Each structure stands twice: as structure tokens, then as C-alpha cells.
Amino acid sequence: MSNVKLESIRKSFGPVDVLHGISVDITSGEFVSLLGASGCGKTTLLRIVAGLESVTSGRVEIDGQDVTALPPERRDISMMFQSYALLPHLSVYENVRFPLRMRRIGNREEQDARVRAALETVQLGALGERRPRQLSGGQQQRVALARAVVSNPKVLLLDEPLSNLDARLREDMQVELIEIHKRLGLTTLFVTHDQEEALSLSDRIVLLNRGRVEQEGTPAQIYASPATRFASSFLGSANLVEATVGEENGQPVAELADGQRLALPAATSLRGAVTLALRQEDLSIGSAGQPAGLRAQVRTRVYLGARNRYVLTLAGAPVRALTSNELAFGSGDMVSLGIDPARVRVLPR
Numbered sequence: 001m002s003n004v005k006l007e008s009i010r011k012s013f014g015p016v017d018v019l020h021g022i023s024v025d026i027t028s029g030e031f032v033s034l035l036g037a038s039g040c041g042k043t044t045l046l047r048i049v050a051g052l053e054s055v056t057s058g059r060v061e062i063d064g065q066d067v068t069a070l071p072p073e074r075r076d077i078s079m080m081f082q083s084y085a086l087l088p089h090l091s092v093y094e095n096v097r098f099p100l101r102m103r104r105i106g107n108r109e110e111q112d113a114r115v116r117a118a119l120e121t122v123q124l125g126a127l128g129e130r131r132p133r134q135l136s137g138g139q140q141q142r143v144a145l146a147r148a149v150v151s152n153p154k155v156l157l158l159d160e161p162l163s164n165l166d167a168r169l170r171e172d173m174q175v176e177l178i179e180i181h182k183r184l185g186l187t188t189l190f191v192t193h194d195q196e197e198a199l200s201l202s203d204r205i206v207l208l209n210r211g212r213v214e215q216e217g218t219p220a221q222i223y224a225s226p227a228t229r230f231a232s233s234f235l236g237s238a239n240l241v242e243a244t245v246g247e248e249n250g251q252p253v254a255e256l257a258d259g260q261r262l263a264l265p266a267a268t269s270l271r272g273a274v275t276l277a278l279r280q281e282d283l284s285i286g287s288a289g290q291p292a293g294l295r296a297q298v299r300t301r302v303y304l305g306a307r308n309r310y311v312l313t314l315a316g317a318p319v320r321a322l323t324s325n326e327l328a329f330g331s332g333d334m335v336s337l338g339i340d341p342a343r344v345r346v347l348p349r
């Protein structure tokens with residue numbers, strides 16, 4: 001069953017068109033990420049679902065009901081903001097109870113049970129008496145999450161909820177979000193500009209580009225088969241190298257700008273000017289002269305502990321490679337860049 005249905009949503013702020021007709025269906029219980037670069041309209045779309053922003057045209061349905069004209073408080077949704085927006089003068093407990101009081105949900109006893117359950121869900125059962133300023137950033141974030149789920153909304157909207165956390169805490173919270181989502185089964189719409197976050201959390205990703213849906217699918221589908229140049233460069237930090245595809249003995253072969261050639265899988269149907277998308281983790285680096293590789297020159301090497309990230313020049317284009325081999329090459333070295341043709345995406349230019 002479709003829980004949230006967005007139909008041809010358009011939004012303009014004065015003369016500026018921000019959303020150009022977005023349609024998305026979200027199934028009950030699904031975790032969907034809206035992924036896109038800064039300014040592509042993610043937050044605007046989320047605010048439209050919440051009822052905090054009106055549409056210029058289009059329709060928003062929740063559980064089959066047209067809510068396009070309804071105010072936020074009549075939509076049975078919760079939104080958690082990047083800033084958490086906790087009330088500083090209220091205890092953790094009262095912050096979480098706040099939406100129940102506002103919406104007059106349950107009597108005192110029922111509210112108490114719900115608040116306690118929500119605090120348990122985010123593992124803050126012991127800190128109910130504290131004030132927000134007596135909590136760490138991660139704990140404040142959990143309070144905001146408990147407050148968002150306490151009313152058991154039909155839809156949970158999360159706007160970059162992890163962006164204020166440091167890297168380590170962010171990873172912990174990602175795991176926690178997945179577990180909380182599993183436990184509560186809430187339909188969740190999650191806004192992020194972070195592709196790794198979207199890949200690790202979502203059942204489905206809707207990739208937005210300048211107010212349009214660029215591609216949607218499961219994380220595996222989008223990661224493995226980006227449909228456009230934009231999708232490739234946005235997901236998986238792909239390298240984009242221009243080439244021309246011709247044939248040799250009936251087999252497709254890509255010729256790079258410097259004349260080097262790379263055999264492509266027989267199933268490659270495109271011919272002529274293309275862009276090759278090469279994922280940095282799919283590239284290997286060996287000593288120059290190995291027959292299978294392409295000639296490339298090392299520009300820089302960044303030591304990452306277990307791995308090295310190289311920036312190389314391949315046919316005049318910068319290419320990044322992430323390797324875990326022991327060999328260390330230095331800038332200026334000529335190397336052989338190994339590419340598995342089956343891992344190359346060939347995109348129209």
C-alpha cells in the first residue's frame with residue numbers, strides 16, 4: 001500500500017522554480033532517502049510533505065487521503081530537524097512529552113507510558129530529568145528522535161538528522177536509526193546529501209538533481225547501475241573519463257583521448273562519444289608495463305592507513321583510485337592501471 005504519494009509536485013519561490021514536477025510513491029514501512037546536492041530542493045520537498053510549505057501545483061497524499069491543503073498538525077506526521085529544536089527550559093522527559101500535550105494525545109498515564117517507551121527506544125531511559133544543555137550532541141539528537149516517534153506518526157520525516165555529529169557518532173547513530181526503524185516500522189523519509197548514508201540506511205533512494213528525480217531504486221540498483229552521468233558521479237565517487245566506442249573484430253572497444261584502448265564487454269550497445277564511469281575502488285595499480293593495464297601517471301598519493309588513495313592522470317583526465325596493496329608509488333611514477341571491463345559503466349555523453 002502506498003503510504004505517501006507525491007504527484008507532480010512543483011514549487012516556485014517567486015520567479016525561481018525549485019521543484020519541477022516530482023512524483024514519488026512510498027510504501028508503508030519503507031525507509032526512503034531523498035539524496036541530492038545542496039540546493040537541489042530536498043528540504044523544500046520534505047517541508048511540502050510536512051505541510052510547512054505550500055505547493056505551486058501537484059498533490060500530496062498520506063494513506064490515500066489528499067492532504068495537500070491540510071496544515072501540518074492535521075497530517076499525522078513528525079519531522080525531525082537538523083537543529084533538533086529542543087526546548088532548553090524543559091527536561092528531556094518533558095521535551096519528548098511535548099507533542100503529546102500539544103496534540104492532546106492520551107491521558108497523563110498513557111503519555112507517561114509512551115514517553116518512557118520512546119526514551120527506552122533511543123536508550124535514554126535514565127536521563128529523563130536532565131536538561132538538553134546537560135547532554136552531548138549525540139544524546140540531544142536521540143531526544144529529538146524520541147520526540148519525533150513518540151506520537152507514533154504515520155510518517156517520519158528526517159532532515160539531515162546526523163549532519164551535526166562527528167564521524168564516529170554518526171556511524172553509531174546510523175546503526176541505531178536502522179534498528180529503530182526496524183523496531184517501529186515507521187514509514188520514513190530521510191533527507192541527506194551524503195551518498196554513503198543514503199546507501200547504508202535506505203530501502204530505496206530517490207536521487208534528486210536540480211528539482212527533478214534523476215533516478216530511483218534500491219541502494220544496490222543505484223550503486224551498481226547509475227543511469228546517468230550525474231548519478232554515477234554522485235554515487236560511489238566514480239571517475240568520469242571521455243572515450244569513443246568503436247569496434248574491433250566485432251567487439252566494442254573504447255578509445256581514450258590519448259589513443260589508449262580498453263576492450264568493453266560484448267553486451268555494450270553504445271557506440272561513438274561516451275563517458276566511462278570507473279569507480280575508484282574498482283581500479284588497481286601495478287608497476288608500469290603490465291600488459292593488461294592502461295598507462296597512467298601518479299599525481300599524488302594519500303595515505304589512509306589500511307588503504308592508499310591515488311590521484312592519477314589517465315589520458316589527460318584526473319582519476320582517483322583506492323587501493324589496499326602494499327606497493328607504494330610516488331608522484332610522477334608511471335603505473336599500470338588495472339580495470340575490470342565488466343565493472344566499467346558506459347554512459348551516453
Ligand SMILES: Nc1ncnc2c1ncn2[C@@H]1O[C@H](COP(=O)(O)OP(=O)(O)OP(=O)(O)O)[C@@H](O)[C@H]1O
Binds near residue numbers: 018039042044193
Ligand atoms: N523560502 C524560500 N525563498 C526563496 N528561495 C528558497 C526558499 N527556500 C528555499 N529556496 C531555494 O530553493 C532551492 C532549494 O532549497 P532546499 O533548501 O530545498 O535545498 P536542499 O536540497 O535541501 O539544500 P541543502 O542541502 O543545502 O539544505 C535553493 O536554491 C534555495 O535557495
